[in-house]
Amino acid sequence: MVKIPRSEHPRPNFQRSSWQSLNGLWDFSFDAPLFDKKILVPFVFESSLSGIDETDFHDIVWYKRTFSVPEVYKNQRTLLHFGAVDYGCTVMVNGKTVSFHEGGQVSFVVDITGEIMFGKENEVILRVFDHHADLEQPRGKQYWEEEPKSIFYTQSTGIWQSVWLEFVPASYVESVRITPLFDEKSVQFEYELQGDPNLSFESEIFFEGDPITTVCVKPNGLKGSFKVLLQNTTNKYWNFYEDMVWSPENPRLFDVVFTLRSKEAVVDTVASYFGMRKTSIENGMFLLNNKPYYQKLVLDQGYWEESLLTAPTDEAFVEDIELTKAMGFNGVRKHQKVEDPRYLYHADRLGLLVWAEIGSAYHYSVSYASRMYREWEARVLRDYNHPCIVTWVPLNESWGVQEIATSKRQQAHSCALVHMTKSLDETRPVICNDGWEHTNGDMLTVHDYEGEVGTFASHYKDLEALWEYRPAGKAHYVGGFSYSGEPVMVSEFGGIQCLADQSSESGKNWGYTSVNSSREFSDNLHLLFQALLKSKLVQGYCYTQLTDIGTETNGLLTIGRKPKLPLSVIRGINNGLQPDLEEK
Template sequence: MTAPVTPALPLSQDARKRMTLDGLWQFKFEGEADWRSISVPSVWQSEFADLRDAFGTASYRRQFFLPQEWAEREISLHFGAVNYFAEVSVNGQPIGNHEGGYLPFSLTIPNSILKPENEIEVSVTLPSADATRYPQFPFAEIPHGKQSWYGPLGGIWQSVRLEARDTSHIKHAEVRADLSSGAVRFDLDLSASAAGAEVRVAVYGPDGALQAAAKGSGRTLSVVVPEVKAWSPDAPQLYRADISLSVADAIVDTTSVTFGFRTIETRGGQLFLNGAPLYMRAALDQDYYPEGICTPPSLEFLEDQARKAKALGLNTLRIHIKVPDPRYYDVADRIGLLIWTEIPNVQTFSDASARRMRETMQGIVRRDGHHPSIIAWTIINEDWGTRIVENADHRQWLAETYDWLKTLDPSRLVSDNSACFPNFHVKSDLNDYHYYRSIPERREEWDDITRQFAEGAAWTYSGLGDAQWRGEEPLIVSEFGVWGLPDPSKLLLQDGSEPFWMETGATWGDGVAYPHGVQKRFRALHLDTVFKDFGSFIEAAQWYQFANLKYEIEVMRAHPKIVGYVITEFTDVHWEANGLLDINRNPRVFHDDFASINSDIVVIARPNAWSAYAGELLEVDLSVATGGASIPDGATIRWTYGQDGERALPETGANAVASVGIVPMQMPETDVNRMLRIELEVLSNGRRLATNVLDIALYAKRNRANLPSIASKDPALRAFAETLGYPVSEPGKAEVNLAHALDESDIEAMHHGARYFVIADGSVPTHRNLRKDIPAGEKLYREMTIDERDMPVGIDQQLPGIGLIAREGTLWRGDWIANFSWIRRKGAFASLPGGPLLDLSFEKVVPHHVMTGFRTFEYAGPVHGGLVIGWVHKPAVTIAERRVGRGNLVATTFRLASVPAGTDPVAAALFDAMIATVNQSK
């Protein structure tokens, strides 16, 4: 029963005593004879270089003195989390074990084995994938999350403490708070001997004042808090409940739990927090740390990163397939961040792994259910561990697990499978989907996929007849983004050495994820002739990342049916360099600018082109997305770039787009190519609601005087050059020959001094090089056989010795791991605005092919444009010149002829620069 409000009893000073066991323990890995010291909490992979990739069993031990005043009390040992299987002994006597790497457990130490001085020993097993050695729990069938990506994590990785308590005690308190009524229900898990004991609860408000109290003798208590203050990211109002257990009017145990009043729900395709529209501005957080890997270094560290998240404009973090240290949620509650949390995935679906995932989820809800910051759960990420595309049983299990979890915790949203191509949802509160495309390389694809998604694409749900799709699930792009690169100098250890992870990643992305030696590769490719120095390259890579995120966010915000997104990711994780912060939580160069595009109200400026000639009219489609905010009556949007303009905005509610329409902007006159920045702002009663910028590559009008003569066997190329103002002549008489590909006659002409410009855009079939024929001299070679197999021909062997490879289907395609494409701004290319990395102004001509066959020394001069992937790997070429006999060749994969001649300033400027380069060569 529940009694009326009464004051709490004074707390007994000896209700429960605690002793931390964090600190140095002795440690010995299997097969080792000697003990060594290890810090607890930590994983052995972070402590010992020789165990960085070690699976197996380790032993921990340490001593403790039992305080005299703890005599006659029940002594229990509490572990925050141990990965994966723990067996615990005290003074040589086993006291229990625990399976599961992410959740807390406690064991009672029998008083009969305790002494004044005691020794704890913990055997910890992290199983490998060898099912013959670990038949009970092979790695593939346990929840392990990203350990399969960044390396194993074994050991006592969360805090350990010793407690002295009464046999009558509170084991756990579950809190359910109702925002509409102020009612709070406490469901208590009490020890067996606490049956019939009196329980009291006192609830204190955000200001520390007593709000409500109750007492009773059962396992359920309820109170009503008057004038409830809702918890939200903008106002993280927290309440505290002090719960006491008393026997014979004496308090024998106490505990406290914090909670908040908030609701999260979906209606009509939108998210609502506390009844108000919510636009989710999130980042994926893998919860990895510089030195402790999975163990956060301190509470202050967690607080600092949370403040940085909010400074970036984030209102949500998606904890990626991992269960964090509970302090993570404490910080989110206090500072005000929404959290979306996931079950760590398995690799192989079986009855045992399915049971473990549900047990883990049940433990997560039990441990973390009181946190108002947590608003959503994910059961499966990207079909990892399940095979829902092909297995109907897995789809049924997923739908059933959704129902089970909604029953277990009806206060939060559930995503059944946070999906990506080619998997999907079966039954979910959220229609969330992942896709990655880089800009400018895949701009059109990003636009198209986003449009399809916003229009309710059928591919987001099972098409196999078993989808339970209501059609009004909120649309969230729950993973997107692209790599930048951190500054390696900010990642070094105190002694100046590299962190261990700089030599990991070689098995990911065909080797492009390997960080070690990045500066050496930068120098070897002579990129210091492209960028001022290595630091300038890193800065450019980070601005490239910002430009990608900016564009993609603006495209999503233009579709009001999309009500949220999750950026990949909050921080870099080891070799994975796509964070808004690096792994040490150092900000990117764009840190202070990011909130302007990552906020509720966002200005969207969509020009008909990102390049323009001086004096032209540029048409810009202007609109403003509101997110969880609104635009009041009388607001205006203003732009300035030397010529100012302003238009009224319609009054607009939340999660909508206020359209301004097409605004013609007169481009200023200029004699020098340059980047033009158009600044935009939304104003209401003198208050600035939003700002943004639009960068346009502004080109001076072309000078058509004294252009060299052009010859081409291709009528379309002749017409293209002629339209650009080049005089057209006959082959053999022209100064420059123009082609899409070469044959033997072209090579012969170059031997005698001819100059060629090849637009190798893939429009003419070749032999994966620049040749559309096969030299007669290769005939005998091609007819040779070994074991009846044709011998291959190197794609860079035929003159001019340049291979041509389509980017589609390769890492040069440019998606998640960035392709850093550059043009050296020297010589004829010096007048190109921006750079050296490509920006949106190149989107109409961006190459779909790359060239190979160039040695590193050639990057110092003959290579004028190229790209590297990730940590400066897999160099390829997009513009280069090469001597052939007495002649000269300039070749490019830029699609200069893919747009009508003269309509795109970038295409024309590149064409002019390459003609000038080949014509000037001697």
């Protein structure tokens, strides 16, 4: 009997008790529906954990498995959820096509109630396409050539996040958008229901196990919103801003139970949570909870040697977050990836800031742009409720918009993504094009891999020095756009390869710069970090990177999560301390 992998609830911030994992062994085949192989879902066939471990390109793959739905759910609706399937897929249940979805980085759900048999075996088949050479397809770091190299890695094809069934009543809570109103000491709930519009909608809020308040509304239809005051003189948490707000240092969360009721009984129940925190930019400064906050981020690309983009276990997410915090970082750039909601959940509860990105395409076209808009919208809406996310980053280093310096259409695309994001979420800053060639974003972010410390430090002496520096030879702003006092962040730097600790063949290893010993590694890190910490211009940074990946061996950790320096040494460097390290 194969143990079901990744069997934890896939969506912990909107959770019902009635669900069933479909992870595990599926029938599988390349190219045609022969189903002559077995694959362990949710791991892609290119990974060793899948049981196949083949990295040859296959643009079409097929999945099949059977499942049964207990008779107890006969009067409920059955929803089939996919965490992510790269890139496009057709879903068939009991021989009938029920859905087509395009976009390899976001979740989707199919109501299969009308197609299933209760108490009997049902069959689901997926036909997945992932055209490896289509550079207009958002893909992130998945390489389109046979051998990964430089900053590009092994591709991931097909199902790479959990598949699961959810059982809901005929009338149910479809979604709740949760917005912390920090300055009002309140929270806003915007709900959407399905089914009977004449039911009552109840929200019961708890803090650290103590009931705070219960609010019940009678909807006039299937949509509505209301606000709830979270502080009053009767609860023991009298100082709201000291006792009840969320930050990396104190990741306090409120629990909330949403209940749909008829006059006679409970119809539907969903468990969720939220954090009271505010992000804003005022007078050229990034603020967290109305206070200046220096962001110390590390670039985290979320790869594992045995499972690629999919975490091998839920505990692997926790390990990465705990290692990140132990090294003195208060956040991550989740780079070129839409991360699993389980990671965001752990970042919420453990306290870690997240800059949320999406995998880029590499050629601009109308097809690319429309794909990007659809997938980016789904990404923002799905993860809106996570307090850990403090910044949205739709574009990186002009990938997908290579001619943005001169192309008005590509400039409009960058601006459109910013405006689109703000139309969906007005509570978070948006970076238009991280690294260089900015348009209308909320921060000026710079990528700088200069290895000579004196030169690196000179770039951030003042604004005049910054304008003289051209990252990768590119302008900070494209024509028609200019700096207007945005916070300055060095959102990529470092990338140092330590030759004393190699995890793959030395001839293939790569880094932006290299050092020969652990002592030299720690000293160089200290000088680079010090240059930014002492700069009066820079308000935060993001070091490249958390782990080695493939031949890019410039991580603070190996791909197996072994630290290359003592965690305490890196933490001290983050805090501006001179490293004390014996020669290695």
